[in-house]
Amino acid sequence: MRYGLFSDVHANWEALTVVLTYLEQENVDAYLFCGDIVGYGPDPNRCAEKIFSLKNLIAVSGNHDLAVIGRKDLDWFNPTAQQSLSWTTQQLKARNRKLLQKLPSIQTISNFTVVHGSARQPSDEYLFTITDCLETLHYFSTPIIFCGHTHRPFWFFTRGEENYFQNIENEDSFQLSGEKNILNIGSVGQPRDGNRQACCAIFDQEKNAIKFKRLEYDLARTQEKMLQAQLPAYLIERLASGV
Ligand code: ZN
Numbered sequence: 001m002r003y004g005l006f007s008d009v010h011a012n013w014e015a016l017t018v019v020l021t022y023l024e025q026e027n028v029d030a031y032l033f034c035g036d037i038v039g040y041g042p043d044p045n046r047c048a049e050k051i052f053s054l055k056n057l058i059a060v061s062g063n064h065d066l067a068v069i070g071r072k073d074l075d076w077f078n079p080t081a082q083q084s085l086s087w088t089t090q091q092l093k094a095r096n097r098k099l100l101q102k103l104p105s106i107q108t109i110s111n112f113t114v115v116h117g118s119a120r121q122p123s124d125e126y127l128f129t130i131t132d133c134l135e136t137l138h139y140f141s142t143p144i145i146f147c148g149h150t151h152r153p154f155w156f157f158t159r160g161e162e163n164y165f166q167n168i169e170n171e172d173s174f175q176l177s178g179e180k181n182i183l184n185i186g187s188v189g190q191p192r193d194g195n196r197q198a199c200c201a202i203f204d205q206e207k208n209a210i211k212f213k214r215l216e217y218d219l220a221r222t223q224e225k226m227l228q229a230q231l232p233a234y235l236i237e238r239l240a241s242g243v
Contacts, residue, residue, distance in 0.1 A: 001029050001030060001205045001206070002026075002027070002028045002029050002030075002202055002203070002204050002205070003028060003029070003030050003031065003032045003058075003202065003203045003205065004020075004023030004026070004028035004030070004031045004032065004200065004201075004202060005031075005032045005033075005034070005146060005183075005185045005200060005201040005202065005203055005210075006019055006020075006023070006031070006032075006033055006034070006185060006188050006199075006200040006201075007033065007034035007035060007036065007062075007116075007146075007147075007148025007149075007184075007185040007186065007187060007188065008034070008035070008036040008062065008148045008149070008151055008186075008187035008188060008189060008190060009033075009036065009037050009041075009047050009051065009187075009188045009189045010036055010037075010038065010039050010040040010041045010064070010187070010188075010189035010190045011037070011038050011039065011040060011041030011042060011043045011044040011047050011088065011189065012040075012041040012042075012043070012047070012188065012189025012190065012198075012217075012222050012239075013041070013042075013043035013046050013047055013050075013222070014217045014218040014219070014221050014222045015188045015189045015198040015215075015217045015222065016047050016050060016051075016188055016189065016198075017050075017217075018198055018215045018216070018217040019188050019198050019200045019215060020050070020054075022200065022213060022215055023200060023202070026202055028202060029056065030055075030056035030057070030058065031054045031055075031056060031057045031058070031059075032057075032058045032059075032114060032146060032203070033051060033057065033058070033059040033060070034060060034062070034114060034115070034116055034146055034147055034148035034149075034185050035059070035060045035061050035062030035063075035065060035103075035115075035116030035123070035148055035149070036062030036063070036064045036065060036116065036148065036149070037051055037062070037064075037065055037100070038064055038065060038068055038088050038092070038100075039062075039064030039065075039067070039068070039081065039084055039085055039088060040064070040081070040084050040189070040190055040231075040235050041084075041189055041190070041222065041226065041231075042222065042225035042226045042228070042229045042231065043225065044068075044088045044091055044092055044096070045091065045092065045093050045096055047189075048092075048096040048099060048100065049096065052096075052099050058107055058109055058114060059103055059107075059114075060103060060104055060105055060106060060107055060114050060115055060116055060122065061100065061103035061104070061105055061116065061123060062116040062123065062148070062149065063076070063077075063116065063117070063123050063124055063149070064081075064085065064088075065100050065103060066123055067085045067089075068085060068088050068089045068092055068097070068100065069097055069100050069101050072123070074086070076124075080232040080234050080235055083231070083232050084231055084232065084235060087229065087230075087231060105122040105123050106119070106122040108140075108142060110142075110205070111142050111143050111144060111205070112142050112143070112144040112145065112146060112203075113140045113142045113144070113145040113146070114145070114146050114147075115145065115146075115147050116147065116148055116149050117147060117148075117149040118132075118136040118139070118147060119136050119139035119140035119145055120135070120136040120139045125149075126149055126150050127147065127149075127150065127154075127156075127182065127184065128150055128152070129165070130156065130163055130164075130165040133156040133163070133165065133182050134163060136182075137158070137180060143176075143178075143179065143180060143181060144176060144180075144181045144183065145180075145181070145182050145183070146183050146184075146185060146203075147182065147183070147184050147185070148184060148185050148186070148187065149184075150184060150192070151186060151187035151190055151191055151192035151193070152167065152184060152186060152191075152192055152193040153167070153168035153183075153184050153185060153186030153193060153199055153201075153212060154166060154167045154168055154182075154183075154184045155168060155174070155181065155182070155183055155184075155210075156181070156182040156183075157176070157177065157178025157179070157180060157181045157182070158178050158179050158180045159177065159178050159179060160179075164178070167193065168184075168186070168193075168212050169193075169195075170195060170212075170214055171211075171212055171213055171214055172211075172212045173209065173210065173211040173212070174209065174210060175207070175208060175209050176208045176209065176210060183201075183210065185199065185200070185201055186199030186200075186201075186212070187199055188200060190238070190239060191242045192238075192242065192243050193242065193243075194241075194242055194243055195214060195242050196219065196239060196240060196241065196242030197214040197215055197216055197217070197242070198214065198215045198216075198217050199212065199213070199214055199215075200212075200213055200215070201213065219239055219240060222239060223236050223239060223240070
């Protein structure tokens with residue numbers, strides 16, 4: 001089985017379509033999504049409809065997805081995120097809200113677990129460092145866990161008494177050689193690792209290998225739509241810098 005992995009779309013239609021076209025060309029058997037369909041970007045409905053129409057989709061909810069269906073308090077978010085979430089809540093069609101309500105916050109499929117943040121706090125916890133990863137290790141029992149949320153791709157793994165953590169810079173492929181592996185898939189619609197290109201990955205379950213991919217998309221078009229929707233200037237600008 002080969003899985004197309006993606007996370008943190010954040011209503012960025014241009015980035016999402018580029019990623020899904022690539023994964024389709026790569027002939028993946030199924031899709032694995034780590035949460036945050038909406039928030040920040042200008043196309044929440046279109047992105048939700050597209051994602052929910054994917055065949056063999058395994059998906060979990062992100063903190064932004066929970067906020068727009070009233071399951072997470074807006075006080076939890078910073079002011080620009082709050083503004084975009086209020087706008088998104090108004091825009092969201094009833095049928096898409098219902099689909100978001102059905103998303104679980106954690107899923108375990110054969111040898112891997114899927115969450116947005118961490119196994120300890122599936123929708124909320126940010127994993128940035130080796131220490132963050134170590135603290136959540138006992139909360140999942142599969143050899144692999146996929147997450148998103150920080151918008152910064154990384155690979156953490158344990159081997160014997162040792163622990164390794166590496167940020168994924170640009171494109172990278174490797175064998176998942178650890179006993180326990182935490183993989184952050186980065187972000188499709190709002191990367192924050194200094195690379196503005198949309199991020200996704202392919203997981204080959206038989207080979208136990210993963211390949212990260214970065215893709216250019218029509219950033220100017222997304223920014224134009226955000227401007228028209230009067231979304232916060234800071235959110236429009238940060239797409240170009242990728243931080
Ligand atoms: Zn996010």
